[in-house]
Amino acid sequence: MEQNGIIELFTYAILVFVGVLAGLSTLLTIAEKLLIDYGVCEIDINAGERILQVEGGQTLLSALIENEIYIPSACGGQGSCGYCKMTVLAGGGPVLPTETPFLTRKEVREGVRLACQVKVRENIISKIPEEMLNVKLFNTVVESTRSLTHDMKEIRLKLIEPPEISFRVGQYAQIQAPSPDGPVFRAYSISSPVYEPNVVELGVRLIPGGIGSTYLHNLQVGDQAIFTGPYGDFRLNEDPEVEIICVGGGAGMSPMKNIIYSLYHEWPDRSCWLFFGCRTTKDIFYLEEYQELAKKHPNFKVIYALSDPLGPDEKWDGETGFIHLAVDKYLEAGRKRQAFLCGPPPMIDAVMDVLADKGLAEQDIFYDKF
Amino acid sequence: MSETSALIILIAAIFTNNILLSNFLGMCSFLACSRQIPTAAGLGVAVTFVLAGTTALNYVIYYYLLAPLGLEHLQFIVFIAVIAAFVQFVEMFVERFSPRLYYALGIFLPLITVNCAILGASLFMVTRNYSFTQSIGFGFGAGIGFALAIILMAGLRKKMTYSNIPKPFQGVAIVMIITGVMAMAFMGFAGMVNIQ
Numbered sequence A: 001m002e003q004n005g006i007i008e009l010f011t012y013a014i015l016v017f018v019g020v021l022a023g024l025s026t027l028l029t030i031a032e033k034l035l036i037d038y039g040v041c042e043i044d045i046n047a048g049e050r051i052l053q054v055e056g057g058q059t060l061l062s063a064l065i066e067n068e069i070y071i072p073s074a075c076g077g078q079g080s081c082g083y084c085k086m087t088v089l090a091g092g093g094p095v096l097p098t099e100t101p102f103l104t105r106k107e108v109r110e111g112v113r114l115a116c117q118v119k120v121r122e123n124i125i126s127k128i129p130e131e132m133l134n135v136k137l138f139n140t141v142v143e144s145t146r147s148l149t150h151d152m153k154e155i156r157l158k159l160i161e162p163p164e165i166s167f168r169v170g171q172y173a174q175i176q177a178p179s180p181d182g183p184v185f186r187a188y189s190i191s192s193p194v195y196e197p198n199v200v201e202l203g204v205r206l207i208p209g210g211i212g213s214t215y216l217h218n219l220q221v222g223d224q225a226i227f228t229g230p231y232g233d234f235r236l237n238e239d240p241e242v243e244i245i246c247v248g249g250g251a252g253m254s255p256m257k258n259i260i261y262s263l264y265h266e267w268p269d270r271s272c273w274l275f276f277g278c279r280t281t282k283d284i285f286y287l288e289e290y291q292e293l294a295k296k297h298p299n300f301k302v303i304y305a306l307s308d309p310l311g312p313d314e315k316w317d318g319e320t321g322f323i324h325l326a327v328d329k330y331l332e333a334g335r336k337r338q339a340f341l342c343g344p345p346p347m348i349d350a351v352m353d354v355l356a357d358k359g360l361a362e363q364d365i366f367y368d369k370f
Numbered sequence B: 001m002s003e004t005s006a007l008i009i010l011i012a013a014i015f016t017n018n019i020l021l022s023n024f025l026g027m028c029s030f031l032a033c034s035r036q037i038p039t040a041a042g043l044g045v046a047v048t049f050v051l052a053g054t055t056a057l058n059y060v061i062y063y064y065l066l067a068p069l070g071l072e073h074l075q076f077i078v079f080i081a082v083i084a085a086f087v088q089f090v091e092m093f094v095e096r097f098s099p100r101l102y103y104a105l106g107i108f109l110p111l112i113t114v115n116c117a118i119l120g121a122s123l124f125m126v127t128r129n130y131s132f133t134q135s136i137g138f139g140f141g142a143g144i145g146f147a148l149a150i151i152l153m154a155g156l157r158k159k160m161t162y163s164n165i166p167k168p169f170q171g172v173a174i175v176m177i178i179t180g181v182m183a184m185a186f187m188g189f190a191g192m193v194n195i196q
Helices: A001-034 A060-066 A105-110 A211-217 A254-266 A289-295 A324-330 A346-356 B006-013 B027-032 B037-066 B072-097 B099-108 B109-114 B118-128 B132-159 B173-188
Strands: A038-043 A050-055 A085-089 A110-115 A124-127 A136-147 A153-160 A171-178 A186-188 A199-205 A224-231 A241-251 A272-278 A298-305 A336-343 A366-370
Touching: A001 A324, A001 B072, A038 A060, A050 A085, A050 A136, A050 A272, A050 B099, A085 A186, A105 A110, A105 A211, A136 A199, A153 A211, A171 A211, A186 A199, A186 A211, A186 A254, A224 B132, A241 A254, A241 A324, A241 A346, A254 A289, A254 A336, A272 A324, A298 A324, A324 A346, A324 B099, A336 A346, A346 A366, A366 B037, B006 B132, B027 B109, B027 B132, B027 B173, B037 B099, B037 B109, B037 B118, B037 B132, B072 B099, B072 B109, B072 B118, B109 B118, B118 B132
Parallel strands: A038 A124, A241 A272, A241 A336, A272 A298, A336 A366
Antiparallel strands: A038 A050, A085 A110, A085 A124, A136 A153, A136 A224, A153 A199, A171 A186, A171 A224
């Protein structure tokens, strides 16, 4: 009897508790349906150039991705990279505290927002640079991989769908890499020249623990990969009289390779310097290819410099010291030039100073700091 | 107890039996969200809403579901579940109608769930044998009391920005001391109305 009573009590307790929980979750689900229903909202891009009908309640970034507009975003919409900046003229609500660290006062005044933090609650009027509207998502397979140095790998991706990419020199792609928190995008410069539209080649340095580089280094021939692109605002001067200066450091070679090969494809006699800084002979790559190219195009000059002292078994008859010193040594002031820099921030800053001394205007210098 | 009107209990819960200043419940969000008056007011309103709503809901569940079945011992876990669901609801509501407040409250909005003042009010309701209207009065009053205390504190902290506080007392320390002084000041209301 006593035991029956206890069993009954337990059964009731479990039933009641489960019942209460079920009731509460039902109520919450209904509330969510009623409260979070924003209906279909319109996103107007560039004053009526495109008008999207999207489901309300999601973020602007995911609404745009759904409609195949790929705003750059490296963190996957967590509001930690600050790449997905775009102008929202109306309907975005107030600027949120999660955005303020990434926006300057001027940007806030102009209505710049982080697309991943803006929720679509009503019709939105926005402005997106024309170039970003051309960004597409590409499905590819790995065509080949090759080790360049002990930690650099060259990866060639063959485009499947769409089969061709049209990009400018020095632009970059965002590779989708898996991570514990879902897919993330990581930016890599395209190193293949612009006249090879069916292939995208990347030079990737392995960073221990890095999500993107670990994923890319582990890719095998035949594996599938996805990227969006092209992004970037490098613009090559079309005037053949203008000399091109490329300065790279460490892993910052991809845009240089792209620029140089594209350049000599179009202007075989154009004058161009490549300065590349690495630490030791172990870090040198592509030097033979460039020397080969320089034989065909006498106006192409290649300078590699090693910043670390030579080891006992190393042989090197080129430049030593930091790369900005080599730039300073070889370039004479006064010529019309355009420069492309890619490398670690201290290198970029040092080279910028040298180039300013040589008479380059700020708008003629493009750089990628990483 | 049963003859005290709901209005008296409401007033008592605000002044003489302020849940924060006489029971010292809900201190964590009180300390953390009392830096700015708008945030404090937002949290105060949200807590008031949750308190009034959950005491009413918990009253119904306790007296019409748990008590008849002899399951009073389930009150803690059931109350907590109700509170958690209710806070979820408030969260959706605030996000929908005031995203700015939603982000200003940040983590403290979901943390209302574990604000001891909320569970405390539901448990007081049971131990003090309140009727349904009295429970709503108490829940609502306790919420207003919390809101009043946190807004007052936010005002004081704003004023303190320009005062010369000795170094060892800066930050939370001085806030705790002021809370104590406020609690003593609220004792001045004792005798106005009287509930257990």
